[in-house]
Amino acid sequence: MHDAEQQTWSDVVDAARRTVADGLVVGTSGNVSALVGDDLVLVTPTGVPYHRLGPDDVVGIDLGTGRQVRGTLRPTSELPLHLAVYRGTSARAVVHTHAPHATAVSTLVAELPAVHYMTAELGGPVRVADYALYGTPELADAVLHALRDGRSACLLRNHGMISLGDTLERAYDRGAQLEWMCRVWLLATSTGSTPATLSAAELAAAAGKFTGYGQP
């Protein structure tokens, strides 16, 4: 493995472990991937607890052919979903979890109401992808449809959520923000009242401000 692959694999394993530590998944559900160069997708294997993954357990898939070109462990069953996202968007990292608040919201609405301005960081109101059996091309299609118009995250009905980014850190952070926003919406609606939501103009203003946010 080249240094870039080794580093990216280490980042993928770290992110996968964080999903467990942060309570976004239980056991080995959920999966993480990242792109190296233009066509090598490093992705977590199926059925191996993340704390047991080491430097030699890399799983690499050629994006063009879909064939495994690194490692011997079998890739996650959601590989078609990861490959479809890389083929259909500009993402370079993908995080898929079964975070509890996000999964709960996925059973209630077709779109998460814009209860917070972080909605803008996700490209606009977060849609819920139609249900399809896990690991199928139908699920990948439904997710890509829900991600249209530049969304960087969506919920998967009766399943979980997915978030994307140009880096693994950004994809992970978006997933964590989405889980937090789902929690906020559930808290607000649990009062029995209907939460106020932000208008498209208010979200656009927040999106504009994000552009200059952070350290120079």
Ligand SMILES: [Zn+2]
């Ligand atoms: Zn899943």
